[in-house]
Amino acid sequence: MPPTDRIYLDNAATSWPKPAAVYDAIDRYQRHNGAPSGRGTYGEAVEVERAINDTRNRVARLLGESDPRRIIYTSNGTDSLNLAIHGLLRPGDHVVTTGCEHNSVLRPLRELERSAGVTVTRVVCGSNGVVDPTAFEEAITRNTKMFVLTHASNVTGAIQPVEEVGAIAKSHGIRFLLDAAQSLGHLPVLARQLHADLIAAPGHKGLLGPLGTGILYIAPGIESQLDTIRQGGTGTASENDWQPDTLPDKYESGNHNVPGILGLGAALAFLAERTLDEVRRDEMRLVERLLNGFQSLHRVRVLGPRDAESRVGVVSITIESYDPQEVATMLDAAYSVQVRSGFHCAPLMHTSLGTSERGGTVRFSIGAFTTVEQVDHAIQAVDEIAASAI
Template sequence: MGTTNKIYLDHASTSYPKAPGVAPRMCEYLEQVGCNVSRGEYETAYDAAEVVFNARERLARLFNFPEPHNVIFTSNVTTALNLVIKGGFHAGDHLLVSAMEHNAVMRPLTQMLEAGVTFDRIPCDESGELQLECIESLIHPNTRAVVMLHASNVSGTLYPVEQVGRICHKHSLRFVVDSAQTAGVFPIDMEGMYIDALCFTGHKGLLGPQGIGGLLIREEFAREITPLISGGTGSFSHLETVPELLPDRFEAGTLNLPGIYGLNAALEYLERIGIDSIRTREQELAARFTAGMERLPGVRVVGSHDAHQKAGIVSLDFGGRDNAELSFLLDSEYGIMTRCGLHCAPNAHKTLGTYPQGTVRFSVGYSNTEAEIDFAVEALHKLLKD
């Protein structure tokens, strides 16, 4: 049958389309600015530096963080998590993570086992809900931090970061949060949630381009972290030692300035329309899709069925059918783009009972329409009748 009309339902991987203004602002930098920051004593370089600082300020406001200079730019959330995990913890340290973590946390943490860092997983039930009551029993005298996601990229399940933050504060633990699936959609209050380091990416809910992300980090925690990469920063050039000043300490080399220009435009857009509007729309669309799936026999909606209590992600397991085949047919026959597999989170699937087959993940975005959701539901009804 085939179709030339495409429906994008893979926003948990990356948002598309990007916010209005992102592409023009990136082009503006490349075609009209072009220079570096902290490396040139001329007006254009100063103007570019102002854009970079505006982006830091916008991120600090968005996440209720008091110090824009402690907003560190990296290439993505994975790099930010590696910076914190590999630079901040050492032999003898013990960490806690959830049982639903993405490999952006688990792979660097598993590497750190060789360096003498250990970890335990906070249990989650078969729907992916965190068993909050288990945390304190897992804390040892050498426990240094809790590192966990804000929402699952597999099931969309939201995690009680505010309650976890209170536990961390009570026990003097660092609290590191992976906001890949929530930044720009759900409110995050670093002060109220006792978050010490918030790792983010620009290309998902923030509606910016790929290749730009970072972290917001408290000063006292930053002083405990050894930079993974060092080099020129354009500051303190008389020294061959790494600067102590933030953000320079963690921003060696040339920044992704086209990416920051694009991210700044996306953040302006989010400020105009409000993240509450985005969240409401995405949850309504996910609820509409979930309701359509509940009428289909043999289809398991993985995790909570209440779309208003999670991110805009609906993962399906088709039981006796081949999930990969159905994902392929959705694209080839109906132009519906999804993601199939383990989504870089194998232990999450073990927790949810979908390992090794994985799931077909449908993730909605602010740009999707009710008609697209209805078409996806109808397509699945037709495919499952075959």
Template sequence: MKDVMYFDQAASSWPKPPAVMDAMMQCMQEYAANPGRGSHQMAVKASRTLFEARKNLAKLFGVKNPNDISFALNTTHALNQAIKGFVKPGDHVICTHVEHNSVRRPLEYLKASAGVELTYLTHDEQGSMQLNELKEAFRSNTTLVVVTHSSNLLGTIMPIGEIGELCRSHGAKLLVDAAQSAGVLPIHVADMNIDMLAFPGHKGLLGPQGTGGLYTHPDIDLEPLLHGGTGSQSEAIRQPTVRPDRYEAGTQNTPGIAGLNEGVKFILGETVDKIHAKEWAHTQQLMEGLLGIEGVTILGPKLGQNKTGIVSFNIQDVDSSEVAFILDQSFQIAVRSGYHCTPLAHEVAGSLAKGAVRSSIGYFTTDEEITALIEAVKEIQAQYAK
């Protein structure tokens, strides 16, 4: 089997830095005990690994207290903890038309079950929003604004700092979905007025699947999503009040977090600015090549505009799933097709009828792979144009 050219980085990053796998294996071999559940040397080492990961994440995101970061299974888990733990019956929440279902579905659940009011902000075809519309959407009972940092379909980057300022001036909290930006775009929770930040470990942070987390401002007390053992305050019948235990019921994924820690260390060493600059250059190279093919349209920001490394496209009237299948089977190129769990974003882009082929670039994507994808799309387009 030929080596796969991987353009599905927006779903999970691959390959990982070798240190990620090495740390996971070392954990399994040497100290795979329960963190925070014992005083023996293996348990202590496991606890230290988790805290080191918190410290490195805090450094990456500008968080003062590492214990304000709780680990989660993924961004979906973190978003559910933030949304369901914060929003109360009768609250008004503002979100956008380009949100992932990890935001939309919990909010719609609360709308149906608890009478929560929702407002969806509109976007233009490139996914850009108008801050004036957000300003006019605030109500007396608006408690939360939920915004993706970057659309997982369009790659559009949202003005989080300005949104945070508006939230603060109107007394609302800001929850940011960093699924496509953590490790790829600069994030500083204080400077950007972010109250809660949900992030994955397995995408831009270069860690394994089954890892992620949630930063929660120290002034916010969330109702825990899960209740159970924490290794602290065991005599109490309720969840502990101390962080991060309050939001981390059950045994944590120590091998996975050990790997995540190495991914974050890699990013801190390379720097987010360098990573984004490299991915942006490759994104422009891919967009320029695809735009040169007759019948190919690209969703989202135009060539030259800032965005993350997501390039979603369609070939004339060819079904997106068919294009992805051909790329995989005939060219050994892995992409994602369909609706990408964000149907409202497809409405914005005008692609709801057939979805889109999403190619996404990572730090380890090469010039040769970009060229190969462009040439493969040329061949597919030529075949269907006959």
């Protein structure tokens, strides 16, 4: 549990604290095992291999996938998105995405526009940060290969109409890449229901695992279209100097982040103690409190949807006459409230929100261990800062 004097509300960046079992799993592995995964026949290596597979199974179950080999370990959400985007797109391909995306989508696409003759349509989101699914359909061209959409915004918390967009992709034979960075662990993310061909997510946010973990889900058949972006030792087919095409090894070159993955496994076991409905119900109660609190304050503007049901646990605000950076500094220095300020790596979104000129927003993001008292303290702190504005 966090010390009471530190109010960590930056869980959209990475969740903290982690469940105690995560620290224990990492410590136990580092002190008493230390073997690599998939590269030895001695007891400790076999034990590690089993634990790595167990974590893979847990992630697969969460996504409603029966074949765990369809889960690729990566080092974070960015890494997963890069593999999906660089691995799938070819010169001449067209992509439809939105202006609400994170730079881990926007920058790889910008790079492929520059270097590989890929073209990109960036659909504009409404002033509440939500995209109209028909805009995806209208943007389709003969060359459209892929849709990329974030499940929930890391700036406003707005949940996007991902199932509708997935259905449009499917009906046109277009690949759908879902960025589940802010939804996995918070909302149901079922690959088939959402018609997702690829799902990218960090292990260190809503899944409560350690930093340095991430996953990419790839639907059946995608592996024949998805190139590797790294090659190397996989611990399998070592007699060959070419990359194996078996899953998951094809995309998992180099030693695994074993402590991270074992920590992630412990986090997933912790998450499995409750249903997602229960997690969601508790988060929404806190988000509703935060939203109602902020909405009642003078000089405070709340961005994104007004209701808690349309969001994950992320709430962005601006305070009249203050730069977001100033607010975040005051919150930390005077109230021990730790939040993030600025553009949150989503530069295009601030145009639709009208928050570009003052340098973005102040973002509060709740986590699995956030309490009502912490939320009330944050509201009180914002009230005092807003009241001091001239």
